[in-house]
Amino acid sequence: MYKEPEDGEKITFDKGKWIVPDKPIILYIxxxxxxxxxxxxxxxVINAAVEKAYGSKKEIKWMEVYAGEKAEKLTGNRFPQETxxxxxxxxxxxxxPLETPIGKGWKSVNVAIRLxxxxxxxxxxxxxxxxxxxxxxxxxxVDMIIFRENTDDLYRGxxxxxxxxxxxxxxxxxxxxxxxxxxxxxxxxxxxxSKFKTQRITRLAINxxxxxGRKKITIMHKGNVMKYTEGAFREWAYEVALxxxxxxxVTEEEINRGVKSDGKIVINDRIxxxxxxxxxxxxxxxxxxLAPNVNGDYISDAAGALIGNIGMLGGANIGDDGGMFEAIHxxxxxxxxxxxxxxxxxxxxxxxxxxxxGWDKAADLIEISINEAIKRxxxxxxxxxxxGVKPLGTKEFANALIEIINQL
Numbered sequence: 001m002y003k004e005p006e007d008g009e010k011i012t013f014d015k016g017k018w019i020v021p022d023k024p025i026i027l028y029i030x031x032x033x034x035x036x037x038x039x040x041x042x043x044x045v046i047n048a049a050v051e052k053a054y055g056s057k058k059e060i061k062w063m064e065v066y067a068g069e070k071a072e073k074l075t076g077n078r079f080p081q082e083t084x085x086x087x088x089x090x091x092x093x094x095x096x097p098l099e100t101p102i103g104k105g106w107k108s109v110n111v112a113i114r115l116x117x118x119x120x121x122x123x124x125x126x127x128x129x130x131x132x133x134x135x136x137x138x139x140x141x142v143d144m145i146i147f148r149e150n151t152d153d154l155y156r157g158x159x160x161x162x163x164x165x166x167x168x169x170x171x172x173x174x175x176x177x178x179x180x181x182x183x184x185x186x187x188x189x190x191x192x193x194s195k196f197k198t199q200r201i202t203r204l205a206i207n208x209x210x211x212x213g214r215k216k217i218t219i220m221h222k223g224n225v226m227k228y229t230e231g232a233f234r235e236w237a238y239e240v241a242l243x244x245x246x247x248x249x250v251t252e253e254e255i256n257r258g259v260k261s262d263g264k265i266v267i268n269d270r271i272x273x274x275x276x277x278x279x280x281x282x283x284x285x286x287x288x289x290l291a292p293n294v295n296g297d298y299i300s301d302a303a304g305a306l307i308g309n310i311g312m313l314g315g316a317n318i319g320d321d322g323g324m325f326e327a328i329h330x331x332x333x334x335x336x337x338x339x340x341x342x343x344x345x346x347x348x349x350x351x352x353x354x355x356x357x358g359w360d361k362a363a364d365l366i367e368i369s370i371n372e373a374i375k376r377x378x379x380x381x382x383x384x385x386x387x388g389v390k391p392l393g394t395k396e397f398a399n400a401l402i403e404i405i406n407q408l
Contacts, residue, residue, distance in 0.1 A: 001082045008061030013321035020357045025061045031096020032068045033331025038343035039096040041398035046350045048402040053361040068098040079109045091322035097331045119317035122148040126303040131374040133386045134308035141284040147205040148296025152197045155293045159189035193229040198236040216287040219269035314348030325349040339393040342380040369404040
């Protein structure tokens with residue numbers, strides 16, 4: 001079904017380090033709803049940035065693979081085996097939003113890809129762009145990156161309805177073995193957080209902080225209540241930081257005792273509920289936030305709201321040997337095919353991809369072009385209505401970014 005580019009090479013990985021050839025083969029999935037329009041816009045902008053930054057020395061060799069509605073029309077399967085094989089082979093994909101149909105087929109292709117490639121970290125940078133309508137008085141203080149554990153916690157889906165045989169057995173087991181009484185009308189959910197998974201995402205977050213000059217890592221947890229899951233997440237994260245990265249790390253507690261930071265990364269922790277008011281009242285105090293799965297889900301959207309438009313955000317799903325890059329919004333089917341959707345989210349996902357590839361010069365061009373377009377009020381309908389200007393279409397916005405890139 002697929003013809004692989006002849007003059008490209010695979011990106012490979014060595015202990016989490018990306019080894020990127022000059023002509024890497026990168027997969028893309030257009031997605032459902034507005035996905036095809038915004039994905040094609042993103043590819044055009046990424047190509048323009050790479051060409052401007054590196055001339056003919058570097059070039060992405062794109063290869064489309066099918067998933068979602070397009071795959072179903074072509075093959076009768078929303079996630080065909082041939083697509084899975086290509087993902088396992090090339091391991092890096094730019095992905096448009098995919099719908100998860102209710103009651104049939106794959107529960108979620110997104111989740112399936114994460115599990116298949118063991119993409120255990122969801123990374124979401126949240127940085128204010130001047131010109132956006134934010135609910136904050138000083139939104140320019142928002143510049144944080146959430147590292148959300150992707151494979152553990154309640155999202156593993158170990159739960160049983162209150163009236164199921166499984167729930168009844170668990171209630172009886174707890175009563176008989178541990179003298180724990182649980183009411184008969186109680187559903188059961190099991191929260192699991194492992195030391196291995198906690199510590200591998202901690203390493204990734206610290207390595208990212210070192211490589212990108214970030215100054216602080218805050219562990220977000222509810223360990224005062226869930227002592228042996230979220231409390232353990234906190235302890236295990238500190239353990240990795242202090243045992244494996246001591247030359248780079250100083251704790252907030254040590255600073256409070258008078259130890260000088262000397263340019264080291266400060267690591268601290270905050271109770272989850274407190275975090276929500278703190279990122280609103282003191283956003284400048286937060287840099288990298290390291291969180292278990294559920295907390296990471298909550299705080300990501302809350303942080304996104306601070307800049308006024310979560311549709312402007314891109315995300316990365318990263319493992320030791322692979323990555324999936326995307327917008328964080330959904331398929332927006334009512335806007336599909338109308339050339340009105342804002343492609344910034346998936347373009348920002350592409351910018352993140354370039355940074356993981358080590359192609360920072362191209363990534364910087366994309367970041368600058370988006371900021372400049374907003375400054376010039378060259379925007380799509382979602383922003384134009386707040387700015388009181390005539391909107392650009394999806395294609396026209398991408399062209400505006402390319403024009404700015406070529407002027408830089």
